[in-house]
Amino acid sequence: MVDLLGILAAEGAEAGAEGAEHAAAAANWFAQHAWLIPLLPFASGAMTLFFGKRTPGEGAVYGIAGVGASFVLSLGVLLSFAQGGGAYEGTIEWFSIGPLHLELGILVDGLTAAMVVVVTSVSFMVHVYSLGYMRGDVRFTWFYTVLSLFTGAMLVVVVSNNVLQLLVGWEIMGVCSYLLIGHWFEEPVNSNAAIKAFLTTRIGDVPMTFGFFALIAATGFATTNIVETQEAIASGEVTTSFVAVAALMLFGGTIGKSAQFPLHVWLPDAMAGPTPVSALIHAATMVAAGVYLVGRLFEVFVAADPVVLTIVAIVATITMLGAAVLAIVQDDIKRVLAYSTLSQLAYMVAGLGMGEEGFTAGFFHLFTHAFFKALLFLCAGAVIHAVHSNYMSDMGGLRTKMPITFWTMVIGSLALAGIFPFAGFWSKDELLVVARDTNTTWLLVAFLVTAAITAFYTTRMVLLTFFGTYQGHAEPHEAPLSMTGPLVLLAASTSLVGFLGAPQLGAVFGQWVHIGQPHEAVFQPVMAAAGLAVALFGIGVGWVMYRERRVTDPLETRLGPAWGVLQNRYYIDDLYMAAVVRPIRDQVSSATYWTNQNVLDGLVNGAALVARASSRLIIWIDRNLIDGTANGLAQITGTSGGLLKYLQSGNVQWYAVALFTGVIVLAALFIR
Amino acid sequence: MIRLPLVLVFSALLFSAGVYGVLARRNAVMVLMAIELMLNAVNVNLVGFSAQLRDVGPQVFTLFVIAVAAAEVGIGLALVILLFRNRASINVDEVNLLKW
Numbered sequence: 201m202v203d204l205l206g207i208l209a210a211e212g213a214e215a216g217a218e219g220a221e222h223a224a225a226a227a228n229w230f231a232q233h234a235w236l237i238p239l240l241p242f243a244s245g246a247m248t249l250f251f252g253k254r255t256p257g258e259g260a261v262y263g264i265a266g267v268g269a270s271f272v273l274s275l276g277v278l279l280s281f282a283q284g285g286g287a288y289e290g291t292i293e294w295f296s297i298g299p300l301h302l303e304l305g306i307l308v309d310g311l312t313a314a315m316v317v318v319v320t321s322v323s324f325m326v327h328v329y330s331l332g333y334m335r336g337d338v339r340f341t342w343f344y345t346v347l348s349l350f351t352g353a354m355l356v357v358v359v360s361n362n363v364l365q366l367l368v369g370w371e372i373m374g375v376c377s378y379l380l381i382g383h384w385f386e387e388p389v390n391s392n393a394a395i396k397a398f399l400t401t402r403i404g405d406v407p408m409t410f411g412f413f414a415l416i417a418a419t420g421f422a423t424t425n426i427v428e429t430q431e432a433i434a435s436g437e438v439t440t441s442f443v444a445v446a447a448l449m450l451f452g453g454t455i456g457k458s459a460q461f462p463l464h465v466w467l468p469d470a471m472a473g474p475t476p477v478s479a480l481i482h483a484a485t486m487v488a489a490g491v492y493l494v495g496r497l498f499e500v501f502v503a504a505d506p507v508v509l510t511i512v513a514i515v516a517t518i519t520m521l522g523a524a525v526l527a528i529v530q531d532d533i534k535r536v537l538a539y540s541t542l543s544q545l546a547y548m549v550a551g552l553g554m555g556e557e558g559f560t561a562g563f564f565h566l567f568t569h570a571f572f573k574a575l576l577f578l579c580a581g582a583v584i585h586a587v588h589s590n591y592m593s594d595m596g597g598l599r600t601k602m603p604i605t606f607w608t609m610v611i612g613s614l615a616l617a618g619i620f621p622f623a624g625f626w627s628k629d630e631l632l633v634v635a636r637d638t639n640t641t642w643l644l645v646a647f648l649v650t651a652a653i654t655a656f657y658t659t660r661m662v663l664l665t666f667f668g669t670y671q672g673h674a675e676p677h678e679a680p681l682s683m684t685g686p687l688v689l690l691a692a693s694t695s696l697v698g699f700l701g702a703p704q705l706g707a708v709f710g711q712w713v714h715i716g717q718p719h720e721a722v723f724q725p726v727m728a729a730a731g732l733a734v735a736l737f738g739i740g741v742g743w744v745m746y747r748e749r750r751v752t753d754p755l756e757t758r759l760g761p762a763w764g765v766l767q768n769r770y771y772i773d774d775l776y777m778a779a780v781v782r783p784i785r786d787q788v789s790s791a792t793y794w795t796n797q798n799v800l801d802g803l804v805n806g807a808a809l810v811a812r813a814s815s816r817l818i819i820w821i822d823r824n825l826i827d828g829t830a831n832g833l834a835q836i837t838g839t840s841g842g843l844l845k846y847l848q849s850g851n852v853q854w855y856a857v858a859l860f861t862g863v864i865v866l867a868a869l870f871i872r
Numbered sequence: 873m874i875r876l877p878l879v880l881v882f883s884a885l886l887f888s889a890g891v892y893g894v895l896a897r898r899n900a901v902m903v904l905m906a907i908e909l910m911l912n913a914v915n916v917n918l919v920g921f922s923a924q925l926r927d928v929g930p931q932v933f934t935l936f937v938i939a940v941a942a943a944e945v946g947i948g949l950a951l952v953i954l955l956f957r958n959r960a961s962i963n964v965d966e967v968n969l970l971k972w
Contacts (some may be wrong), residue, residue: 850971852964853903857895 230276231288231308237273237316238355238369240266241323245348252341259341263348264327270355271320274313281313281712289361289427300421307361307426310712311495311563315358318570319485321693323351325686326480329578332682333476333585343383347480350376354485358492362424363412366496370457373486374401380481381473393472400466404456408493411449415500418446430499444504450497451512458490458545461519465773467542471534471590475581478534483541483577484570491548491566498552498559498715513553517646520546522770524653528660528755529766532590533580536661537573540616543650544569550646551631554638559715561630564701567709568623571697572615575690579609582683583665586676592664594672596749601676604684606666608691613662615694617655618735625731626698632727648734655738660746668749879920887913900955900962904948911941 244266252259291305327347334340353376356369375398382394415429418438423429433443454460459467470482481487494501494512501509523542530536548569551562582605587595599606615622618629628651635644670676678684701709707721745754756763768774886909893906915934922930956962 848971850968852967853895860891860895 228280230273230280232290233273234277234288234306234308234312234316234359235290237270237277237320238352238359240270240273241348241352241355245345245352248341248345248348252344258344260327260331260344263344264324264331266348267320267324267327267351270351271317271324274316274320277308278313278317278712281308281310282708291361291425298421300416300423302364302424303362304365305361305425306359308359310714311492312358314563314567314709314713315488315492316355318488318567319351319354319358322484322570322574322690323347323354323480325574325578325690326476329479329581329683329686330474330476332680333581334474337474339383343380343474346376346379346383347477350380350481350486354489357489361426363415363426363429363497364424366426366493367409367412370405370453370489370493373481373489374398374405374457377401377470377481377486380477381470383474383477384472387472390472393466393469397466397470400463401456404452404454404463406452407449408453408456411446411452414442414446414449415497418442426496430497433503434499436503440503440505443500444508447497447501447504447508448511450493450500451508451515454490454494454549455515456490457493458487458549459519459542460490460515460546460549461522462772464519464523464542465769465776468535468538468769471532471538475534475577475584478538479574479577479581483537483573487541487545488548488566488570491545491552491562494549494552495559495563498556501552502556502715509553509555513550513640513643516546516550516553517643518546519543520550520646520650521653524650524657526766526769527657528653529753529759529763531592533583533592533595533661533665534577534590536592536657537576537580540576540654540657541573543654544573544616547628547631547647547650550643551634554634554640554643556715557638558631558634560710560713560721561627561634563713564630564709565627567700567713568615568627568694568697571690572612572623572694575608575612575687575694576616578683578687578690579605579612582679582687583609583676585679585683586674587672588674589672592661595665595670596668596672597666597670598676599666601670602666602678604678604687608684608687609666610662611691611694613658615698617658617739618651618731619739620728620732621695621698623694623696623698625728626701629723629728629731630701630721632731633722633724636724636727648730651731652734652738655735656742659739659742663742663746664749667747671749876920876924879916883913883916883920886910886916898963898965900952900964900967901949903964904945904952907948908941908945911937 241263244262247262247266248259252262255261287307287309289305289307291303294302294304296302327344330343330347334343337343350373353369353372357366357373360366360369378394378398381397382391385391385394412424415433416424419429419432432438455463467482467487471478473482501512520543523539523546527536527539527543530539544565548562548566551558551565554561582602583595583598584590586598586602586605589595611622615624618624628647632644632647635641635647679687699705701707701721703721703723710721711718759766765771890906890908890910890913893909894903897903897906915937918930918934918937922928922934952962955967959966
């Protein structure tokens with residue numbers, strides 16, 4: 201941590217020195233100090249970890265302060281950018297391997313500016329909201345530590361100017377996601393969900409890492425810098441097929457992190473985590489990192505074969521429709537929102553899949569979606585907090601008991617359904633316009649169908665939760681101020697952020713976030729009317745079917761056998777379980793268990809046996825040879841002494857006899 | 873003049889008697905007296921050779937032997953008296969405590 205502080209401080213100093221040469225438009229103070237934005241949450245995470253338990257309020261104050269400060273800085277960055285500050289890049293040398301120079305650095309352009317605002321604002325709201333939601337939790341301080349750490353990691357991804365730094369932040373996010381999904385790890389379901397999320401995203405991360413290697417290779421192993429890499433690829437020095445393969449591998453990371461088909465299975469299970477986590481990580485920010493990755497390296501996708509972007513769009517379309525249909529049949533309110541998230545993320549990916557024209561529209565949807573989906577999740581959290589159940593079959597009639605939650609959730613739902621004038625309307629409208637302009641009719645159809653389904657399940661969710669009669673057992677009550685406050689603020693944002701992309705108001709968002717020339721947003725009354733019409737159609741159907749609460753879901757009878765397929769999520773999870781998890785778990789793990797038991801333990805036991813045998817031998821030698829020699833000598837001496845002692849008879853005359861005998865013998869010898 | 877071989881034979885006989893007395897007698901006084909016999913056998917030898925070789929040296933030595941023998945008998949008899957006082961016996965077989 202100290203090193204990091206030092207590095208970043210040095211970076212700041214150097215950034216100041218380089219500022220002049222970098223930007224003709226003279227990037228101002230906020231952009232130059234954008235490195236503070238990820239650093240502050242990291243610092244607050246460390247503070248919470250080390251001092252949290254000793255601080256009044258168990259340390260939540262550090263996270264709120266750190267992320268709040270980051271939010272202010274992010275707003276500064278966005279404002280400076282909106283005033284024409286221009287892009288800014290500041291780097292310091294990290295280390296070199298041969299010709300490859302690795303840097304630490306920040307890249308602040310319109311995309312970054314918009315993303316940091318999204319991440320810090322939602323994170324700030326979630327930090328405040330968790331005060332109420334997580335009150336009295338066993339690991340309250342730890343929760344705040346990881347929440348701050350996650351926010352910092354996401355911001356590292358967003359501001360980094362090279363792929364290596366991006367990868368570091370990306371992986372820290374993965375770990376934090378794992379920790380937070382498994383926050384209540386006492387329940388096996390939760391820890392299994394955490395493991396599932398971690399391993400599933402990892403399957404996408406591996407090709408992504410190789411994609412990064414491919415990009416570095418494309419620059420001739422000279423740099424990891426994103427801008428330079430994209431320039432190298434755009435200049436056409438690398439073959440198109442190579443770039444295409446690299447782009448597809450990078451898209452693997454997106455499929456994993458943004459939960460696109462076929463790696464979408466982890467996200468609904470990730471709802472096992474606390475609801476604020478679901479709002480922050482699994483709806484608004486981390487899952488958007490996959491989309492951001494494509495956007496950040498968009499030149500690579502554009503330079504590659506057009507078929508790459510088509511594949512991207514196809515994957516998105518499958519996810520969009522498949523997930524939306526699944527959201528219809530869910531009883532768990534968080535799972536409705538989870539499948540909705542999958543579907544909406546696919547909207548963004550599909551937007552990017554339409555090429556440069558869809559870039560701004562895709563990111564505008566990311567921008568608006570972050571606000572209204574965070575709002576919806578936090579509302580769901582407030583409801584769950586009140587009724588102590590995730591299931592809509594336990595809810596109903598909460599309209600009067602929780603008025604603030606009800607109204608904010610209605611705003612969020614209208615935004616999700618795409619109703620004028622809320623955020624979702626503007627971003628979906630822009631996507632529809634782009635789809636029409638680029639003549640991708642199939643995407644246009646998919647967008648409209650998904651929009652209708654979205655409106656339908658959103659209506660179903662609101663009706664089942666807030667209308668009819670209360671079905672649960674707990675005593676519902678309005679959430680505390682720390683929870684309703686963020687709800688109201690997010691509802692206000694949801695109502696307003698859509699106008700940032702409104703063509704009638706100049707569509708300022710398109711001036712911030714664009715590829716090449718700023719995107720000209722155009723308002724096409726036909727498309728707006730079509731979008732509104734399908735949304736209202738969906739709402740109408742939902743209203744008719746769920747206006748009166750019934751014991752069995754009316755869809756269950758109408759869908760027939762399809763209901764079972766949907767309840768089982770198209771059996772994809774079961775397929776993975778049978779095809780991947782069980783073989784690995786049963787075969788590989790039993791093989792490793794066998795190896796462990798027989799080979800490794802055999803080695804250990806064998807070594808022990810050898811040691812025992814040799815020590816027995818040594819003991820035998822010690823006892824018998826060495827001790828035997830010593831004892832034998834003593835015994836010989838003792839025995840011989842015992843025998844010889846009888847010569848010492850005490851009878852002097854015998855001595856004299858011996859003396860004379862000796863004399864005679866000597867005399868005989870001498871005389872001879 | 874008596875011939876030397878006769879003297880030596882006599883001396884040898886005398887010495888043998890002394891040896892026998894020292895080795896075989898049980899009475900401590902008799903043992904002391906047997907030692908005297910052996911000493912005097914030596915004296916006879918010395919005197920015999922003195923006459924044969926016309927040399928007075930051995931005779932002087934003989935006188936020394938007689939003097940020393942007198943002293944020796946004094947000490948010896950004193951030991952016998954102490955022995956008798958302690959053990960009420962002067963049998964040398966019974967004086968065998970200095971052993972293993």
